[in-house]
Amino acid sequence: MKTTVQHIAIIRLSALGDVAMLVPILRRFLKQHPHVKVTVVTKPFFGKLFKDLPEVNVLAAEVKTKHKGILGLWKLAKEIKSLEVDAVADVHNVLRSKILRFFFFLYGIKSAAIDKGRAEKKQLTALKLKSIRPLKTTHERYEKVLTQLGFPVDLSQEVKFKKPNLPKQFQQQLQPNTKKWIGIAPFAAHESKMYPLVFMEKVMAALNKENNLHIFLFGGGDKEKQLLEALAEKYEHVSSLVGIFAFAEELHIIANLDLMVSMDSGNGHLAAMYQVPVISIWGNTHPYAGFAPFQQTSNQQILPDLARFPFVPTSIYGNKKVSGYEDVMRTIPPREIIDKIKSFI
Structure with missing residues (x-):
């Protein structure tokens, strides 16, 4: 039949x-x-x-x-x-x-x-x-x-798959590897979703002191490339990947991370595609809107001081500016992010 x-x-x-x-x-x-x-x-x-x-x-x-x-x-x-x-x-x-x-x-x-x-x-x-x-x-x-259309999908079902191979150039640069790999994607499409870079540098500086970690920075565009390259040059265990690999190759690097740290942005979803744990940092948007990375728990979501900013979320996509809510992200201390990362690593 x-x-x-x-x-x-x-x-x-x-x-x-x-x-x-x-x-x-x-x-x-x-x-x-x-x-x-x-x-x-x-x-x-x-x-x-x-x-x-x-x-x-x-x-x-x-x-x-x-x-x-x-x-x-x-x-x-x-x-x-x-x-x-x-x-x-x-x-x-x-x-x-x-x-x-x-x-x-x-x-x-x-x-x-x-x-x-x-x-x-x-x-x-x-x-x-x-x-x-x-x-x-x-x-x-x-x-x-x-x-x-007649095709329900059980989203709770576990799916196992082989992680893609790393690009050869990347393997040659980092072999032998004995460290945990952490990706950090500090940018987002809108400013209200971005953790201040000066604070994120404090996170990087603290992680750089850990001998068992290596941090990879992700971003796009000439401005982000310059900023992240300048940051990476300061720290021994921090590397910027912006502009080095093709997008498909970068995806395979993301797939082999031990942890991704991202804003409410695409990078968190790219990591979740490959079942990489994601710590997401939220500003004027909120995971309750439904855009949290797939199968990541609330324990992996870092939120600002909602008592101080009770109107959050003020926007679904972060594209709306609200007077008095410019500093929402600054209520998240770098130590909170550092401790959260260490708890997963």
């Missing part, structure tokens, strides 16, 4: 952290629904996140060139249809993906879209005294879309 293999397209065009959050979902989906073919539709750069999932096909959505505008999206919809997709999971739910869903409707292809919970997130970030509660996580919202 021949088994019918169904084919699902999953749309998530951006951003880095949101696309990375798909990976642990797909690891479990593939294990629990092994006869279902999966194609992820995302921007070309983000396709690299799925290189270690050979069962997943990636279709590059080139939304700035050939897939730009209505006609471009029509071309993209035809490309997706040509793969013989019979269901579409829209886990982005933005204008582009809504237009794509309309085209799939015309094709007679069923689809389901993520509920982003905008109303409850608006209440969570209201600038008033409030009692806050954890909202459904983004991972749970992704899973619900798949459930609507």
